[in-house]
Amino acid sequence: MARMHGKLRSCSIHLSMMVLLALCALPGEAQFDGGPGHPIGSVSVHGKLIVLTLNPGALGEANLFNLAHRTLRFTPDGSQYRVENIPFTWDADFGTPMKEAQADLTKFAFPFSGQHWSALSVGVTGSITFGKPSASEGGRGRRGAGVGRDGGLSVERFAELRQAAPEFINTVPAISVFFKPRMSGTRYWKELDDRAVVTWSLTEPFGGIQDWTWTPTVNRFQAVLHKDGTIDLSYDEVAARDAVVGIYPMVTKGAEQEIAALPVADHPAAAANLDIRKIRLTAVDSLYLKVALEARGPMLAADDPAIAGAAWRVCLNRKPTPCTQDARADAVWTVRGLGASHYGERSMGPRYVAFGIGLSPMVTIEGNSLSMQGILPEGYKSGDTMYLSGAVESADKGAAAMQISPQAVRLSGLASPEVHLSALTRHDGPFPVVFESFHYLRPPRAQDLACSVIRGLGDKFDMLAYYSDFRIDNPEAGTSSDGPLGGGPSGGAVTGIAAPQGNLADYCSKGRFQWGFIQPVYAGANQMQEYPPAGLTGSDPHDIGFYMHQLAERTFNGKIPPYDYAMSQIGHEMGHRWSAFVSAKVNGETIELGPVHWAMGLQAPVPFPYQRPTEASAMGGGVWQDNFDGTFTQLDDNYYVPATGYSYLDLYLMGLIAPSEVPDFFMLRNLKYVGRDANGHAIFKADRIKITIQDVIAAEGHRLPDVDHSQRHFNTGMVLVVEHGKAPSQMLIERVNGIRERWIDYWTTTTGHRATMTTNPE
Numbered sequence: 001m002a003r004m005h006g007k008l009r010s011c012s013i014h015l016s017m018m019v020l021l022a023l024c025a026l027p028g029e030a031q032f033d034g035g036p037g038h039p040i041g042s043v044s045v046h047g048k049l050i051v052l053t054l055n056p057g058a059l060g061e062a063n064l065f066n067l068a069h070r071t072l073r074f075t076p077d078g079s080q081y082r083v084e085n086i087p088f089t090w091d092a093d094f095g096t097p098m099k100e101a102q103a104d105l106t107k108f109a110f111p112f113s114g115q116h117w118s119a120l121s122v123g124v125t126g127s128i129t130f131g132k133p134s135a136s137e138g139g140r141g142r143r144g145a146g147v148g149r150d151g152g153l154s155v156e157r158f159a160e161l162r163q164a165a166p167e168f169i170n171t172v173p174a175i176s177v178f179f180k181p182r183m184s185g186t187r188y189w190k191e192l193d194d195r196a197v198v199t200w201s202l203t204e205p206f207g208g209i210q211d212w213t214w215t216p217t218v219n220r221f222q223a224v225l226h227k228d229g230t231i232d233l234s235y236d237e238v239a240a241r242d243a244v245v246g247i248y249p250m251v252t253k254g255a256e257q258e259i260a261a262l263p264v265a266d267h268p269a270a271a272a273n274l275d276i277r278k279i280r281l282t283a284v285d286s287l288y289l290k291v292a293l294e295a296r297g298p299m300l301a302a303d304d305p306a307i308a309g310a311a312w313r314v315c316l317n318r319k320p321t322p323c324t325q326d327a328r329a330d331a332v333w334t335v336r337g338l339g340a341s342h343y344g345e346r347s348m349g350p351r352y353v354a355f356g357i358g359l360s361p362m363v364t365i366e367g368n369s370l371s372m373q374g375i376l377p378e379g380y381k382s383g384d385t386m387y388l389s390g391a392v393e394s395a396d397k398g399a400a401a402m403q404i405s406p407q408a409v410r411l412s413g414l415a416s417p418e419v420h421l422s423a424l425t426r427h428d429g430p431f432p433v434v435f436e437s438f439h440y441l442r443p444p445r446a447q448d449l450a451c452s453v454i455r456g457l458g459d460k461f462d463m464l465a466y467y468s469d470f471r472i473d474n475p476e477a478g479t480s481s482d483g484p485l486g487g488g489p490s491g492g493a494v495t496g497i498a499a500p501q502g503n504l505a506d507y508c509s510k511g512r513f514q515w516g517f518i519q520p521v522y523a524g525a526n527q528m529q530e531y532p533p534a535g536l537t538g539s540d541p542h543d544i545g546f547y548m549h550q551l552a553e554r555t556f557n558g559k560i561p562p563y564d565y566a567m568s569q570i571g572h573e574m575g576h577r578w579s580a581f582v583s584a585k586v587n588g589e590t591i592e593l594g595p596v597h598w599a600m601g602l603q604a605p606v607p608f609p610y611q612r613p614t615e616a617s618a619m620g621g622g623v624w625q626d627n628f629d630g631t632f633t634q635l636d637d638n639y640y641v642p643a644t645g646y647s648y649l650d651l652y653l654m655g656l657i658a659p660s661e662v663p664d665f666f667m668l669r670n671l672k673y674v675g676r677d678a679n680g681h682a683i684f685k686a687d688r689i690k691i692t693i694q695d696v697i698a699a700e701g702h703r704l705p706d707v708d709h710s711q712r713h714f715n716t717g718m719v720l721v722v723e724h725g726k727a728p729s730q731m732l733i734e735r736v737n738g739i740r741e742r743w744i745d746y747w748t749t750t751t752g753h754r755a756t757m758t759t760n761p762e
Contacts, residue, residue: 035311035325036506037447041724043456049736050719050761051728052452052466057328058724059441059472063162064241066422066438074231074247079114080430081231081247085422090234091222094199095190098122101151103189105196111229113173113249120225122187122198123152126178126243128223146171153179153244158480160473165244165437166358166375166418169287174248176435177223177233180204180240181475185219198223204240207536207543209565209641210476211526214533242473245421246435256290257283257413262388267402272297273368274310274392274401281388283414287432288360289316290373291333293390299365300337305350307337309395312370316377316386320406323389330377330386333359335370337395358418376416384411440471444721446482446518451508453717457761459509461717462488463574464516465743467736468721469523469729477525481573483507483515488711496703497653498581515577520721523732527565530738547642551611560642561611566739567643567746571610572618574716575646578653579619584667584695591667591689593649593696594620600638601668601686604647608752612636617647618750624668626688632668634682645750652693655703655710656754662693715758716743 041054071088074081101121109116112130121129129152145167148154153174155164159181168174177200185202203216217239224232231247259281267275275296282290291314300307315323316331323329333356341348352363352370359374380386390404417433449466466479484502487493491511493501507513521528538545544564551560561567580594597620598604604621605614616622616636623636636644649665651657668686675683697703705711718740720728740759747757 035447037445037449037451037508038326039452039455040326040444040448041452041721043453045457045761046720046728046733047737048718048740048759048761049733050453050457050717052449052456052719052721053726054721054724056724059444062440062471063436063438064440065238065243067235067245068238069235070422071232071234072245072421074233074434075426076111076229077430079249080432081249081434082426082429083419083421083424083431083434084426085424086232088234089224089232090236091190091197091199091224093190094188094201095197096188098187098189103191103196103198105191107191107193108227110196110225110227112175115173121147121151122189123148123154123179124150124185124187124200124202125152125154125183126176126180126200126202126221127152128175128177128198129153130173132172155181155475158474158476160439160443161242161244161475162437162439162442162473163357165246165435167361168244168248168435169375169417169433170250170252171248173250175223175225175231175233176244176246176248178219178221178235178238178240178243178245180219180243183219183240194227196225198225207526207538207540207545209527209542209544209568210478212471212477212522212524214526214536242438242440244435244437246417246433248433248435251285251287251432253285255285257286259283259289259412259414260409262407262409264390264404266296268296270392270401271394273299274394276312276390276392276402276404279314279388279390279404281409283412284373285432286413286415287375287417288373289376289414290371291388292369292371295368295370298368299370302351302363302365303349305339306395307350307352308339309393310337311335311391311393313391313393314372315389315406317389317406318384318386320387321389322406323391323404327389329389330380331358331374332356333372333374335363335372375418376411376414378416378418378420380411381415382411382413385409386411439473441473443472443474443519446516447506447508449519449719449721450483450513450516453719454508454513457717459512460715460760462486462512462514462711462714463577463716464513464719465570465574465716465739466517466520466719466721467523467528467732467739468520469726469732470723471522471524472519474519477522478527478569479517479519479521479573481515481576482518483577484509484513485577486512486514488512488514488714490705490711492705494578494655494704496697496701497578498583498700499578515574517573520719521569523729523735527569528735528739529565530562530735531559541637542639542641544642547612551642554611561742563735563739563742564611564643565641567610567742568618568640570739570743571643571645571746571750572640575619575650579617579646579650582649582653582696583699584691585698586689586691586695590699591691593667593691598638598647598649599667601671603665603667604649606645606750607648607651608645608750610643610645610746610750612642612644615644617650618644619646619650621647624666627683631674631683631685632688633677634684637682643746649693649696651751651754652696653703654751654755655705655707656712656751658707659693659697659703664690664692666690712755713758714747714755715760717761718743718759 183202188199220236262279278294280292315329317329364371387406389406394401602621604617625633
């Protein structure tokens with residue numbers, strides 16, 4: 001998935017005396033901050049591979065699950081809770097398997113979040129919610145933290161758990177027993193006179209290209225809801241190491257208590273809205289720290305185009321710390337002004353966005369004041385001293401407008417709800433909300449990865465792919481992609497593909513760098529292994545096991561081609577440099593052929609297949625047989641497993657074939673499944689719309705440079721990302737070298753030998 005287009009969401013804007021901006025669902029903080037990149041490690045060369053050794057603490061620290069064979073007890077204390085570790089208890093009589101999410105209490109009503117509940121929603125991914133969401137957009141936060149359609153809590157596809165954990169606050173009353181996306185299995189329900197018991201027996205996802213394991217894993221945990229409001233969470237056998245655990249009553253009174261008013265030295269040369277003169281700190285509901293930045297003059301309205309590029313940053317730390325973009329503070333909160341953006345028929349006007357661990361998605365503009373609020377970093381409690389510093393950037397290419405020196409603040413009436421649950425005793429707290437996020441290392445920014453390599457070795461890479469010995473905080477084992485769409489060695493922009501060139505300077509490129517992974521792929525993931533386990537089979541056509549027999553027939557050793565999943569990933573993601581963003585203009589109507597991935601109904605056959613006689617594009621679409629009776633047979637689907645090549649349309653957009661070489665194709669609308677043929681292929685009824693390459697050109701203009709002047713030779717940097725003080729493992733080196741060799745072959749094959757790929761680091 002291409003991140004730059006795949007993450008567009010609509011914003012809700014509410015206007016009153018204050019301007020409250022409910023923010024869009026966006027990628028995690030590390031990926032969203034669109035500022036210029038900077039190196040985050042040192043670079044060396046190992047044969048045909050690049051080694052990026054990270055600086056100390058560049059990706060923070062992992063916090064892995066440590067509650068197996070433990071029981072946590074949450075005891076009400078007024079409207080808050082105390083937490084303690086009690087001797088492990090486990091009810092082996094699970095009760096009845098649940099067929100749906102809702103469970104009804106018939107013997108008592110459970111007191112939680114200021115109400116008594118007679119029904120609850122049990123999510124298959126390890127959580128319980130009560131009632132309906134109260135926040136806008138269905139209780140969904142900035143990155144989609146909210147309520148799932150299938151019960152319990154949910155998050156957006158690429159959400160980081162360390163980000164999602166605080167974003168569950170005040171979306172819906174919830175108990176996060178062991179929330180982990182993409183889990184599946186069985187939920188059990190049992191109600192007794194004095195308690196209700198919910199038990200989960202789940203597996204992590206397995207067998208797929210975005211999975212970490214080929215076989216099911218065991219994860220058993222249990223919640224006991226006592227009649228008096230006490231909550232026990234118990235963990236039996238748990239294979240997964242990342243999840244969110246905690247309780248989330250609603251805390252929405254809005255009661256404020258002033259903590260401090262900090263004077264700031266004036267900067268008269270700065271614009272009035274950027275010259276901060278005072279910072280007011282207040283505690284809201286004993287849960288949030290509210291930071292109000294008061295400027296010399298009025299803050300600009302959210303819909304003012306002049307806010308684009310400006311940023312207000314606040315750093316919270318236990319030691320005095322300058323608040324730079326890469327500050328290693330306990331928390332870095334940023335409000336940035338964005339300009340209008342457009343993609344196809346979708347558009348978003350200027351707006352303020354806020355990002356940072358624990359930061360609420362609301363920005364308040366009132367007169368001269370800009371306010372943000374969030375929870376304190378993990379471990380902060382009332383009475384602690386913290387240092388607050390800040391910085392303001394102007395809209396002029398992010399130039400610094402002012403620095404706000406660190407000032408000491410003694411916290412009162414406020415503590416962090418993020419804790420280490422295994423260390424709590426009954427004497428701690430009480431907490432209005434309390435949780436722990438168990439997670440892997442923080443994902444790096446794509447700009448920082450690219451700058452690390454390009455600054456170290458030069459601007460000589462068209463593409464960059466990253467691999468690592470460590471996992472990052474991502475529910476999927478793969479990666480999406482992004483880049484500035486540079487012009488290769490010529491440096492010129494490519495037009496006519498509906499993907500305009502971006503800010504090359506953010507990626508430290510003077511014009512060449514085009515596209516890359518946004519984060520490293522873990523060496524232990526399914527897609528990093530040369531072959532699946534022997535004897536693997538499967539019934540899911542999205543998993544490689546489904547194709548084992550067919551693919552093995554084309555090799556001399558009876559195995560499928562090596563690193564098939566890896567080719568699916570890199571072929572698809574690097575293909576996003578050109579696809580799939582274009583539309584077609586047919587009889588005066590503009591028809592989107594995607595966006596981002598070719599629509600399922602687009603006829604997108606591959607002229608130079610990678611490994612099977614009939615393949616649909618790696619970028620989506622399908623191979624459709626017209627049955628001339630209003631039905632169409634799907635000979636290959638729109639998923640990129642097993643690895644497939646590029647369609648005629650892709651190759652045109654890549655500049656590798658002329659418009660005259662693209663056969664007419666079609667789009668199927670109003671698809672309706674009607675059955676399968678004798679060979680198991682799905683059959684759909686649909687409306688067929690003929691499309692020609694000239695229809696695409698009518699919508700987007702000619703592809704320039706054209707086929708006679710386009711780039712034909714490409715270079716991919718294959719990067720091993722390793723933690724500070726470590727060397728890449730032999731397994732990582734061998735697997736990336738294997739992927740590197742297959743990538744060169746894949747590229748040559750799927751482009752019909754019209755382009756070549758190298759992996760030269762120097």
